[in-house]
Amino acid sequence: FYQSCMTCSCSEEAFNPVCGSDGVEFRSPCYAGCKIDTSLNYTDCSCVGLPNSPGHAKSPGHAKSPGHAKSGPCANNCxxxxxxxxxxxxxxxxxxxxxxxxxxxxxxxxxxxxxxxxxxxxxxxxxxxxxxxxxxxxxxxxxxxxxxxxxxxxxxxxxxxxxxxxxxxx
Missing domain, CATH: 1.20.5 (Single alpha-helices involved in coiled-coils or other helix-helix interfaces)
Structure with missing residues (x-):
């Protein structure tokens, strides 16, 4: 994880995978830096980049605007x-x-x-x-x-x- 995403003191035992809007899978909403939890969707995720946005970088934690995540693992394209x-x-x-x-x-x-x-x-x-x-x-x-x-x-x-x-x- 990147330094900006490691400052939350997330629990190692908590495992609730979420898929970020940039296609990166996180161990839990805490690791994605999500602050708002609405049912199965998480928003205002500071460690999730927004795909196709001007601030989107290849690596999480470097996007200009926070992304969102959905509960569960990312889709498999195979x-x-x-x-x-x-x-x-x-x-x-x-x-x-x-x-x-x-x-x-x-x-x-x-x-x-x-x-x-x-x-x-x-x-x-x-x-x-x-x-x-x-x-x-x-x-x-x-x-x-x-x-x-x-x-x-x-x-x-x-x-x-x-x-x-x-x-x-x-």
């Missing part, structure tokens, strides 16, 4: 990518499954008859050790790095309550 993602994922799964049978056939044809069961066992073990065991741990830790707000219990992190979607997409 919904149009869901169908291409599903098609790509399906094709990847199909191609991955098509490679299984040729690899088994290659092992069965190239290994001597007394070593076939051992070779298949080694192949299954290598699949599990090199792919299926570390992948969930690596993906889980990558997802955990995008967490903005962790739940707390007995001063320890529990599950993530809110993710930074921009980091998720990177």
């Amino acid at each position: 919904a149009h990518l869901l169908i291409p993602f599903m098609i790509f994922s399906s094709l990847t799964c199909i191609l991955g499954s098509l490679s299984q049978t040729p690899s088994f056939m290659m092992i069965l044809r190239t290994v001597t008859p007394e070593d076939k069961s051992f070779a298949l066992g080694i192949q299954f073990m290598l699949f599990r050790v090199l792919a299926f065991l570390p992948a969930p741990v690596l993906y889980g830790s990558a997802i955990d790095t995008t967490c903005i707000l962790w739940g707390k219990k007995c001063n320890k992190n529990t599950s993530c309550h809110y993710y930074n979607l921009d980091y998720f997409r990177q």
Whole structure:
């Protein structure tokens, strides 16, 4: 946050996301510098810039006139990518499954008859050790790095309550 927006002594525990008129999401109306609360709309927000106004800067806290914010997170503009993602994922799964049978056939044809069961066992073990065991741990830790707000219990992190979607997409 910018210095002008950090002087309010906002609570770290308070989490009520608001979307500023400039498209920047804030942790709470306090962090956006909002002074007037009317139902689900907040106005006179000193840390929210007004888009397309002469005083609007890329960074919050530097606009000449205060902006406004609405309750809830900012809209996500990636919904149009869901169908291409599903098609790509399906094709990847199909191609991955098509490679299984040729690899088994290659092992069965190239290994001597007394070593076939051992070779298949080694192949299954290598699949599990090199792919299926570390992948969930690596993906889980990558997802955990995008967490903005962790739940707390007995001063320890529990599950993530809110993710930074921009980091998720990177």
